[in-house]
Amino acid sequence: MSELKDLGEGRYEGLEEIVAIARSVGWGAADILQSYYRGHTDDSSLELKIEEKKDGPVTAADVAANHYILQKLQEAFDPETFGYLSEETYKSLSEQTKESLVNTPWVWIIDPLDGTRDFINKTGEYAIHIALVHQGRPIVAVVVWPEAEKLYSATLGGGTFVETPEGAKTPIRVSSRDAIANLSLVASRTHRDERFNQLLAQLPFKTKHYVGSVGCKIATIIEQQADVYISLSGKSAPKDWDMAAPELILTEAGGQFTHFDGTPLMYNQGDINQWGGLMASNGFCHQELCTQASAILAKIDA
Numbered sequence: 001m002s003e004l005k006d007l008g009e010g011r012y013e014g015l016e017e018i019v020a021i022a023r024s025v026g027w028g029a030a031d032i033l034q035s036y037y038r039g040h041t042d043d044s045s046l047e048l049k050i051e052e053k054k055d056g057p058v059t060a061a062d063v064a065a066n067h068y069i070l071q072k073l074q075e076a077f078d079p080e081t082f083g084y085l086s087e088e089t090y091k092s093l094s095e096q097t098k099e100s101l102v103n104t105p106w107v108w109i110i111d112p113l114d115g116t117r118d119f120i121n122k123t124g125e126y127a128i129h130i131a132l133v134h135q136g137r138p139i140v141a142v143v144v145w146p147e148a149e150k151l152y153s154a155t156l157g158g159g160t161f162v163e164t165p166e167g168a169k170t171p172i173r174v175s176s177r178d179a180i181a182n183l184s185l186v187a188s189r190t191h192r193d194e195r196f197n198q199l200l201a202q203l204p205f206k207t208k209h210y211v212g213s214v215g216c217k218i219a220t221i222i223e224q225q226a227d228v229y230i231s232l233s234g235k236s237a238p239k240d241w242d243m244a245a246p247e248l249i250l251t252e253a254g255g256q257f258t259h260f261d262g263t264p265l266m267y268n269q270g271d272i273n274q275w276g277g278l279m280a281s282n283g284f285c286h287q288e289l290c291t292q293a294s295a296i297l298a299k300i301d302a
């Protein structure tokens, strides 16, 4: 691999080579997840074992895809230089390793199976997220939606592309709908408490859809089937690996992705939770949506 260089001011050298590797790893992981999803029952090693954990279910598919992604990335990107923050392995890291990860400038943030609940329930809405962050911000991202046979990839400043297993890589952009009353919202199917439902009920969107997996929700926005995704933490919050790759594929496709107060999401900061309200949109009414959501929440909380 040729050298990855930080040229300053958000410019990098070597991102194209890196995203090419991440894309190939993304397709490989999709094959693994699909063999579990399809349930090749003649092969008992592909049986879907499900474990209910505090943070939700973990399946044998999560574990197998995680193993494959880490192995492939670590072969290409020296673990001496690159940190690895993955949903399936984070919990088992020692406090010392977690601390040194925070001080590592280049970190791969991986969710081998986002939308595990939907994977188990066979809605087809599950995704693989692979992002490289530099000093807390994403610079390379891959999101694969296996059941749609689509892979989305982005590099900072280089745009977002979509590809199919046999097709060419083509640029993709968000919709140009620019009035809130014409926008369609996508939100979580399962992570919604009463406060979040009240917020959504008071926002004047044209339509509301509930889709599993953050990667699939952001994919529906860059495919122009929706325009806005909102996340609001409750007792629990989504994590770095849920947001890092989807964020970059949206912003490089022309959208915006921020906290309700307009500040950027920061990753690998020690607390892997992404607390509070997060707004992802096609960009046209972003500021107005953030202002409205904050005002509605302030009333709900009063």
Ligand SMILES: Nc1ncnc2c1ncn2[C@@H]1O[C@H](COP(=O)(O)O)[C@@H](OP(=O)(O)O)[C@H]1O
Pocket: 055, 056, 087, 111, 113, 114, 115, 116, 117, 187, 188, 189, 190, 191, 211, 212, 213, 214, 231, 232, 233, 234, 236, 237, 238, 239, 242
């Ligand atoms: N409020 C919340 N608390 C905890 N996790 C959340 C969350 N909102 C979203 N997530 C995580 O984001 C992913 C997509 O969730 P959803 O489909 O509900 O949008 C899931 O990841 P995993 O499936 O990787 O565990 C889920 O755990």
Ligand SMILES: [Mg+2]
Pocket: 087, 111, 113, 114, 115, 241, 242
């Ligand atoms: Mg996830």
